[in-house]
Amino acid sequence: ENWSCPVLVRVLVLQAAWALAGGQVRYSVPEEAKAGTVVGRLAQDLGLEAGEAEARRLRLVAQGRRASVEVSGASGALVVSSRLDREELCGKSAPCALRLEVLVERPLRVFHVELEVTDINDNAPIFPAARKNLSIAELNTLPGSRFPLEGASDADIGANAQLSYTLSPSEHFSLDLQKSDERNIEPELVLTKPLDRETIPVHRLVLTASDGGRPPLTGTMELVISVLDANDNPPQFNQSVYKVQLPESAAVGTRVTRVNATDADEGINSEVTYAVTNFIPPSGRDLISINPNTGEIHLTGPLDFEEVNVFNFRIEARDKGTPSLSGHCKVVLEVLDVNDNAPEVSVTSLSVPVPEDASVGTVVALLSVSDRDSGANGRVRCWVWPASPFGLEATFSGSYSLVLREALDRERVSEYEVEVRAEDGGAPPLRARRGVRVPVSDVNDNAPAFAQAVYTVLARENNAAGAELARLWARDPDEAGNGRVSYSVAEGGVGGGWRPASSYVSVDAESGRLWALQPLDFEELQVLQFEVRAVDAGEPPLCGNATVQLFVLDENDNAPALLPPAVVAKIRAVDADSGYNAWLRYELWEPRGKGPFRVGLYSGEVSTARALDEADGPRQRLVIVVRDHGEPARSATATLSVSLLEAAETALAAGAGSSSSRSAAGAESGSGAASAATNVWLVVAICAVSSLFLLAVVLYGASRWAPRAAVLSGPGPTTLVCASEVGSWSYSQRHSRSLCVADGAGKSDLMVFSPNFPPPPPGPAAKDTQPEPSALLDTVSGTAFLMSTFSLPPSLSILSCPLRCRYFVQGFVPTALRAVSV
Structure with missing residues (x-):
């Protein structure tokens, strides 16, 4: 605390620069700087922006003893946190450099900071003792005699430790300074005038040591010089400096060296004793001892190269004369390093x-x-x-x-x-x-994987809702949420069906248990193929799929049921184009909604969609549109009139149909002959219709000649006919019925074709119960259907099959060019 403000300002000037090769920052700070003193703008020198020091947690890494500096969190400056004592940190070593490690996070980087603690003059020179007693013989001690004095020591370094000595004024003594090495100066007391014990028996002088600081600090030692008689030869060493090397592993008690001094006097004045003085550093007092009689020097403590590697001390040889005289030499002990510290x-x-x-x-x-x-x-x-x-x-x-x-x-x-x-x-x-x-x-880098890619599951129909069908399991080797798997059924169709797979089955999200949502019906669904998805709970989630093929096993749960014929007529059309432009489709335009009839989309077959009843009325008018698949699409419209007849009406219409058919045939023949030159197909159609007409006449005659009672209600051989898919006749196990020709028919030809419509799906009654034979007889008794065709191309024909009611084609009027006509 003895330095002035200008000095403090000067030593607080900081030097901070980047070492470009190693990325190191160097600062300097004087010792004894007050807490809070800014050493350097560390954050700025490291290239950090304002505010980054605190955000990126700029901090020092503690190494060993408690650090005396710290990083200010807000500003990122390196400041002094506690007392800095250069002598405590580095002793006499110069320069005193502290190596600090600085960490910056996000991203993690390490920097190395070298902090040099500069010396200030805070230690005064200190002599080994406050008083030094000397004995100098009178007369025998000649002017010019020298008496080495123990110099002072200064804990500072550099100029602050450069000592100078002054001696209080004396006419008998002066001070001479000897340079022992580049750093140390040893004072010697020089006798300038012979002593006279009787005049001045004791001389008291003050030796002052001053260091090179500004201002300088001083230390003093009192010299008490006693003037003795007689013994005028001091002991002399055989060499002035002894240099010794010892490994730091040398054991306590090891002999360092032996010094020897001789005295030219005789008797008691030549007997010499030895003593060690002036230890540099002072810690050498605990390591060195000398035998006062033999001059052998031994170790009294362990050496440590890492602590002190050189010891300097003086050996004094004093004779036993009165007064005693002394001689001095210096011993330099160099400690050698051994490998005694593990990394x-x-x-x-x-x-x-x-x-x-x-x-x-x-x-x-x-x-x-x-x-x-x-x-x-x-x-x-x-x-x-x-x-x-x-x-x-x-x-x-x-x-x-x-x-x-x-x-x-x-x-x-x-x-x-x-x-x-x-x-x-x-x-x-x-x-x-x-x-x-x-x-x-863990990171989510593994998708769930099923044990097999395809699972085959067999299930009997009519199973209970909620029944377990199978258990699926997918493995995910990830941990926690990344390996937690949930299951779901992927939406998809049922073969070529219309209901999604989720309507039939479900899978438990946690256990993978596959269970049925409803009873399965083999007649409705034979094979159900769908995907089960396994998704983990990672971010982002990963998934795996497995295909499940569910085969429904049939059970005998349906009794046989007879179905009534359903085909009423068949519309045919031709298109002179080719490809998509000639691909035709048939649509029922009127009536819309839930009418009793339907038309095949591509076959053109008109059939019943349900059972007919009295509410449907006696006549039905059907409008059928025929479209091609061209761009733009072209169409034609056909109108079909259907009459519903009871059994008695059918018999009456049969008698009148004979004559009208003949007349119509004649007219049709004439018309056909007139158009034969322009349409060859029309001639072929007329021939085909005539042949069918003759067949109808034969069949009609046979039915007329049959007994009336048998025709109406009597049992007999089966005569009700319907075309099979290959054109052969099939016979129903019912009463025979006659075919009738209704009024207004254009021709008496009867053309029967095989139905191309699939039978309508069986209703609950057909699946669960079998109709009574009498009921079946009522549904077909007295029913007959007669198809008559107009003068049309042979591409159009009408198919008849027995249904609950009789259907009679009243007529057909073409409404567009190339339209289909019946």
């Missing part, structure tokens, strides 16, 4: 766990490796053991980064025990090791 490995920063998708080169940990030895004994080699996906990279002298060298897979190895080993270059080498535990965190 030290410490983890300064650890970033775990490491995600398994971490890229190669990711820094996992920062390590600090040091060895207190010097030379080859302090050179350290580091490596990672055992062989693992991690390696070491040197970032600075004594600093390493543990980095990722290979890709990780948590499903293969979830945790690594990494051991960092260090070995120095001594002989034999010393080793150290440090274990680092590196867990691997």
Whole structure:
């Protein structure tokens, strides 16, 4: 606290610069600086923007003893936090440089800062003792005689430790300064005038030591000089300086050296005793002792090269004369380094766990490796053991980064025990090791996988709703949510059906249990193929699919049922185009809604859609549109009139139909002959219609000649006919009925064709119960149907089959060119 403000301002000037080769920042600060003193703008010198120091957690890494500086969180400045004592930190070493490690996170980086603590003149010179007693013989001590004095020591360094000596005024003594080496000056008391004990028996002088500080500090020692008689020869050493080298491993009690001094006097004045004085550094007092009689020097404590590597001390040889005289020599003990310090490995920063998708080169940990030895004994080699996906990279002298060298897979190895080993270059080498535990965190990199790609499931029809059909399981090796699997049925059709798979089956989201939502019906569904999806709970989620083929096994749960014929007529049309332009489709335009008739989309067959009843009325008018698939589409419209007749009306219409048919035939023949030149197909159609007409006449005659009672109600051989799919006749096990020709028919030809419509789906009555024979007889008794055709191309024909009621084609009027006519 003795330095002035101008000096403080000068020493607080900071020098901060980047070492371009190593990325190191250097600062300097005077010792004893007050807490809060700014050492340097660390954040700015590291290239951080304003506010980044606190956001990226700029901080110092503690190493060993408590640091006397810290980083200000808000400003990012390096400030003094506690008392800095250069002498305590570095002793006499110069310069006094502290190596600091600075960490910055997000991303993690390490910087090295060198802080030099500069010396101030805060230590005054100190003599070994406050008083020094000297005895000088009178007469025998000649002017010019020299008496070495113990110099002062100063804990400072540099100019602050450069000492100068002054002696209080005396006419008998002067002070001479001897340079023992480049740094030390040893004062010697020089006798300038012979002493006279009777005049002045004791001389009291003050020796003052001043250092080179500004202002300088001083220390004093009182010299008490007693004037003696007689003994005028001091002891003399055989050499002025003894140099000794000892390894730091030398045991306590080891002989260092032996000094020898001789005295030219005789008797008691020549007997010499030895003593050690003036230790540099003072800690040498605890390490050195000398035998006062023999001059042998021994170790009294262990040496440590890392603490002090050179000791300087003086040996005084004093005779036993009265007064006694003394001689001095210097001993320099150099301590040699041995490999007695193993390397030290410490983890300064650890970033775990490491995600398994971490890229190669990711820094996992920062390590600090040091060895207190010097030379080859302090050179350290580091490596990672055992062989693992991690390696070491040197970032600075004594600093390493543990980095990722290979890709990780948590499903293969979830945790690594990494051991960092260090070995120095001594002989034999010393080793150290440090274990680092590196867990691997999971990422969602595995999709759920089913045991098989396709599952075949057999299920009997009429199963109970909720019955378990199968259990599916998908494996996901990830952990926690990344491996938690949920199941669902992917929407899809049922073969060529119209209902989605989720209408029939469901899967439990957690267990994968597949169960039926409703009883299965083999007659409705034989094979159900769908996909089951397994999705994990990762982010983003991954999924896997499996195909399930559900085969429904049939059971005998349906009795046979007879179905009535359903085809009423068949519309045919031709298109002179080709390809899509000639592909025709048939649509029932009127009546719309739930009418009793329907038309095949591509076959043109008109059939009943349901059973007819009295509410349908006696006549039905059907409008059928025929469209092609061209662009734009062209169409033609046909009108079909259907009459519903009872059994008695059919018999009456049969008698009148004979004559009208003949007349119509004549007219049709004439018309056909007139148009034969223009349409060959019309001639062919007329011939075909005539042939059918003759067949109808024969059949009609046979029915007329049959007994009337048998025709109406009597049992007999089966005569009700219907065309099979191959054109053959099939006979119903019912009463025989006669065919009638209705009024207004254009021709008496009867043309019967095979139905192309599939039978309508059986209703509940057809599936569950079998109609009584009498009921079946009522539905077909007295029913007959007569189809008559107009003069049309042979591409149009009408198919008749017995239904509940009789259908009679009253007429057909073509409404467009190339329209289909009946």
